[in-house]
Amino acid sequence: MxxxxxxxxxxxxxxxxxxxxxxxxxxxxxxxxxxxxxxxxxxxxxxxxxxxxxxxxxxxxxxxxxxxxxxxxxxxxxxxxxxxxxxxxxxxxxxxxxxxxxxxxxxxxxxATKQAVDTLADPSIQILDTRKTAPGLRQFDKYAVRVGGGVNHRLGLDDMAMLKDNHWAAVGNLSQAIQLLHQVNGPTKMIEVECESLAQVNQAIQAHADIIMFDNQTPDTVKAWQQLIPAGIQTEISGGIELSNLHDYAGCGVNFLSLGYLTNRVxxxxxxxxxx
Missing domain, CATH: 3.90.1170.20 (Quinolinate phosphoribosyl transferase, N-terminal domain)
Structure with missing residues (x-):
């Protein structure tokens, strides 16, 4: 656009x-x-x-x-x-x-976005941006990501629910948090869950999350966890990924890879x- x-x-x-x-x-x-x-x-x-x-x-x-x-x-x-x-x-x-x-x-x-896309060199994985944009410039920053060949993740918190540990801790556990959001937001709003352990991945699968994010994981761990994901659930990797190690994640099987540095270290x- x-x-x-x-x-x-x-x-x-x-x-x-x-x-x-x-x-x-x-x-x-x-x-x-x-x-x-x-x-x-x-x-x-x-x-x-x-x-x-x-x-x-x-x-x-x-x-x-x-x-x-x-x-x-x-x-x-x-x-x-x-x-x-x-x-x-x-x-x-x-x-x-x-x-x-x-x-x-x-x-x-x-x-920077085109450099990331070219370095990853895996057209099966889409490069995503994050909400780490300059205040007041989000629509400009995210437009530039699209120009460079990337894909916009969330323009704002109203686009998609993303559950992090501080969210489900407030509710009690991950499964309850996902179930509550399904009830409150209805079926049209997607739910993404940030997971830092295999136990969290299994809970997110059982609670029918729409997207599971593997946060701060090595390429080998990502590949192992990806084998457990059923059809119908998309996956994303994020955290600790720089241009220097970006290509290591090629071929890992996920749908998305998000890079905060595209817009917060311009x-x-x-x-x-x-x-x-």
């Missing part, structure tokens, strides 16, 4: 309000002046967020000629022009920092806006 102007415009307007305050104090120097510039990828990576400059220009109320030069999700080399813009110079510069901040972050996330792609 691409970024929707209608969906992201309220956030972008809030970001503009934060950045511009009561107005750019240097703007009077630019009144009536025209300008042009190019967005340039200064390092290699996957480009995400190409729509953002155009959305910002629209919110700023002045028609700007804006043209992407590459495709969303395209891998580019260092030095590649990725978009160009021309028009009112004050508007171009007012949108410059915010557009770069977002495009750099989104492209960094997309780049390395921005270096992008600049150069006037011409």
């Amino acid at each position: 691409p970024l929707s102007y209608k969906r992201v415009a309220p956030d972008l307007q809030r970001f503009l309000d934060e950045d511009l305050g009561r107005g750019d104090l240097t703007a009077p120097l630019l009144t009536g002046r025209k300008g042009a510039g190019v967005y340039l990828a200064k390092t290699a990576g996957v480009i995400a967020g190409l729509q953002i400059p155009e959305f910002l220009y629209q919110l700023l109320g002045t028609k700007i000629s804006y043209h992407p030069l590459v495709q969303e999700g395209q891998s580019v080399s260092a030095g590649t022009p990725i978009a160009e813009a021309a028009g009112d110079l004050a508007i171009l510069l007012a949108a410059e920092r915010l557009s770069l901040n977002l495009m750099q972050r989104l492209s960094g996330i997309a780049t 390395v921005n792609l270096d992008i600049s806006f150069n006037q011409r």
